[in-house]
Amino acid sequence: QKEVEQDPGPLSVPEGAIVSLNCTYSNSAFQYFMWYRQYSRKGPELLMYTYSSGNKEDGRFTAQVDKSSKYISLFIRDSQPSDSATYLCAMSARDGSSNTGKLIFGQGTTLQVKP
Amino acid sequence: NAGVTQTPKFQVLKTGQSMTLQCAQDMNHNSMYWYRQDPGMGLRLIYYSASEGTTDKGEVPNGYNVSRLNKREFSLRLESAAPSQTSVYFCASRGTVISNQPQHFGDGTRLSIL
Numbered sequence: 001q002k003e004v005e006q007d008p009g010p011l012s013v014p015e016g017a018i019v020s021l022n023c024t025y026s027n028s029a030f031q032y033f034m035w036y037r038q039y040s041r042k043g044p045e046l047l048m049y050t051y052s053s054g055n056k057e058d059g060r061f062t063a064q065v066d067k068s069s070k071y072i073s074l075f076i077r078d079s080q081p082s083d084s085a086t087y088l089c090a091m092s093a094r095d096g097s098s099n100t101g102k103l104i105f106g107q108g109t110t111l112q113v114k115p
Numbered sequence: 116n117a118g119v120t121q122t123p124k125f126q127v128l129k130t131g132q133s134m135t136l137q138c139a140q141d142m143n144h145n146s147m148y149w150y151r152q153d154p155g156m157g158l159r160l161i162y163y164s165a166s167e168g169t170t171d172k173g174e175v176p177n178g179y180n181v182s183r184l185n186k187r188e189f190s191l192r193l194e195s196a197a198p199s200q201t202s203v204y205f206c207a208s209r210g211t212v213i214s215n216q217p218q219h220f221g222d223g224t225r226l227s228i229l
Contacts, residue, residue, distance in 0.1 A: 004157075006157070008155060032217075034217050036220075041222075041223075042222050042223075043119070043205055043220035043221050043222045043223050044158070044205070044220045045220070046217050046218075046219065049217045088157060088158070090158075101146055101165075101209050101216075101218065102148075102160055102163060102173065103148075103158075103160070103218060105157035105158040105159075106157055107155055107156065107157045108157055
């Protein structure tokens, strides 16, 4: 079993839909949770960054972390064709005093928003 | 405002050839990382350098070596390329060792080994 599981999709939605992307994880030591967006032939770019449990909102994007269920989500409201990309969840644990920041990634979910 | 720059962007090698992938960041970051991305596998950490002068193995280090040349530059070397190393390679950097800042990525090197 992988440490981080993410449904690879693809997920296809009409423009304006609410999109829900999810990851589950097994390591209870994870404290830092990120969502990256990756366009075709480009590097991942940071979209959302949260620490521990709770919600964080940034414009049309909301990230949720439920540590008790080991489950994180990214919601996209009023989705646009420009949101079509691969979304990667990533997480890390504090490595004692060294804090190397090593990330464990999910497989990525490919999203297509149709006009 | 370049961020993380990787060279080359594309490369084709023959089995057994050697190659060095270059990465440089201009954000004065302490930590740097090399990942590979394969279909259905997400990104997997090959090597990382938590700070200048240190390097450590990640999840999939076999067949690779790294050099942290200075604070800005972190290179990845394939000594004897194998078809299993065909992948997209990403370099990333992160701020200070103490803080919990996220990683910033370059646009990748697409490597094909025949």
